[in-house]
Amino acid sequence: MGQTKKTFSVKGMHCASCVVMIERSLKKVDGVSSATVNLATEKATVTYDPLKVSDEKLSSAVSNVGYQAIVNEEIRTEDEEKEEKEKELRDLRRKVAVSLIFGALLLWGSFPWLIDTAPAALKDFWVQLLLAIPVQFWAGYGFYRATISALRHRTANMDTLVAIGTTVAFGYSAFVTVFPQLVMKIGIEPMPYYDTATVIIGLILLGRYFEAKAKAGTSEAIKKLIGLQAKTARVLRNPEGKPASYEAGGKEMDIPISDVIIGDILRVRPGEKIPVDGILVEGESSVDESMLTGESIPVDKIVGDTIVGATMNKTGTFTFKATKVGADTMLAQIIKLVQEAQGSKAPIQRLADLISSYFVPIVLMLAILTFAVWYVFGPAPVLLYALLNTVAVLIIACPCAMGLATPTAIMVGTGKGAEHGVLIKDAESLEIAHKLNTIIFDKTGTLTKGKPEVTDILPFGLIDRNELLRLAGSIEKGSEHSLAEAIVAAAEAQQLVLAKVEKFQAIPGHGVEGIVENKRIIFGNKRLMDKESIDVRKAESEIGNMENNGKTVMMIGVEHKLVGIIAVADVIKESAKEGLVALQKLGIETVMITGDNKRTANAIGQKLGITRILAEVLPGEKEAEVRKIQSEGKVVGMVGDGINDAPALAAANVGIAMGSGTDVAIEAADITLINKDLRSVAAAVVLSKKTMRTIRLNLFWAFGYNVLLIPVAMGALYPLFGLLLNPILASIAMATSSISVVANSLLLKRKKIV
């Protein structure tokens, strides 16, 4: 049993005697073999037996003497892990070289056409045995170790097959070397097969070497994301170490990013990486957010704007206030989401999983059958044919390719999505997305910017324009609706003094009501007027004109009389048209859903080329509309902001949310577009299609390979064509098959999705 080394932070140390005390306490823990504490770095390094020592024991050993250990933090650096991986690869390389060199010598000394040119020593069976032993038991040690530990659990894997296969070849050869007469007696020419055993081991190890290198590429996306993190931050703190602005006596100091706290004021200069998430408080700049959103054009930032950590400041110097640090930053959330997606299981994988759990035992049984059939029915020398074909069956079977087919593609696919600002929650969502044939878009905030502006103010003679706007602004002040903001902003722009509202009430899908200056005021759409039995006939033609132009018209009723209308229009996003065209090109029907009336909705739909429009849908009805379309047999995607339309997103086959602010972990969404770019909807579908194609090809290859070649190795082609599979060729095929699956998944990285 190996020893574990762990390094963790210790808080509260101030002198050398603390060091001695903590070390002594740690060493007293049963199972700890060494403990060193460093005062300067405030870290303890402990070597211990992990079966005996738990984190809690280490932590309580430190706290017993009055300090605090932070045992669970992630200390293991990327470099350490890289170094370990490299050491493994070096080791593997050495084994491959030795096995292939010795294997080549053995081939020279025993292969039919080559043997005549070989020196006499190489033809000597005992010399061959000496060359084969290190390969079989040193280079091949890993196969045995894995086999033995798996057998203890009554399971078997690839290593079991390789270990049994090569041992059969090696064992027979050793027998021939030691007892050649016995073999001759049963009518077989004494001929060892050391070359077979050694070359197989060499080639399979070579395959593993390439596979390990390629597999590292599949998890590159996460490493890249982690690498985006800034290491240090320049904060403003007062002499007591508390966050403070310049005015409050704050001084600039560089601190590790892990020490930044919420409320810290941070200063960022041009060309620097932004350390954490926050809100800009002074200065302005443009920021390159492409590393997170995939959007290549820098975004201008002014006071009050959201600043996202790990993005790059381009032109100006600014200070911002940290609002999210550590695991709450957008980057940390993205990393978590991608990690979770990469750990999830695609439904298509379940069959592969089921098969691979029975696969190795079945191959073992087939190998036994192969031996028996060749021994009983095969041509002479029966033992030789039986043995070689059994070895070929054991070696050619490749369960790894089946196991790697789906997860490697999912890992590359989700990673690629993240690079383009498309965050996929799990493999299942990625899988379903390629089946989508209808995508419903929420209008406000999704197809449009969601920041409407007042375009028309039209009083009907009872009050003037300013009074109309003042009343509307007053009643809307308490509303959270996006249209309300536009009206309040317009009123404030006219420097109107807004009145107090009593008995304010929002009526979802209709509007608002309340008492302003002792008058009952209602403000909302036609539906609200109808509900209140207010006659709107005199305004109908005006309303019609405005709505035909895509404006949202709201009516104001004072004491049950229509006094005027205010029209508000929302701006369509630049990416909307292109994004919808891209989807239509993919053969996907686009649908718009909105609470707006039919005319406004049609006007916007027309501009965007959307033919199917669901207008006047109340927020609570969106979910039902999604289900209605699903009941037509459609596979439905729903695109929304993820907050107001959460039930609709959840009801859709794939819910797609436009990222809002720094929050990317939108619960109801299967896919989150952090770049808020509507072209990314099509990109997500394309990514899904390409990933699924890769998975299908991988599975087809992995299954087809085994289904076709195992019978060939058993000798299925022998009765007709006299064809048999040489075990060495079997090992080449096996090694290639899992590499080709991983390589095919890596090809996904090069595919274009936008």
Next chain:
Amino acid sequence: MGSDETIVIIASAFGVVFTYWFFLAKKDKAVEASDSIDIVVEGGYAPEVIAIPKGKKITLNFLRTDPTACLEDVVLGDFNIRRHLPLNEKVAVELTPKHSGEFVYTCGMGMYHGKIIVK
């Protein structure tokens, strides 16, 4: 048919039956766990089958002592968890099962299996 052939047929039949029994007919007893459980990763997962209560947070401490590359990652696909297991280092995986049922977890290539029974 020679006597050697008869022996080979009988031995092979026995071999096939034994292989089936040894690998495919095993019954695992579930180990009950409630707060946390240590799972040693060596040639498989020990304990292989664990039973945990529904709706309660549990920590699975994976300790990989087997250098086989296959076992490098553990995948709890039903819980969206894929974790790298450095050799000889305990890795804590927290989960709160929301549904009862049987959930298989595997190594990175789906070759080694363990099972979580949520009651």
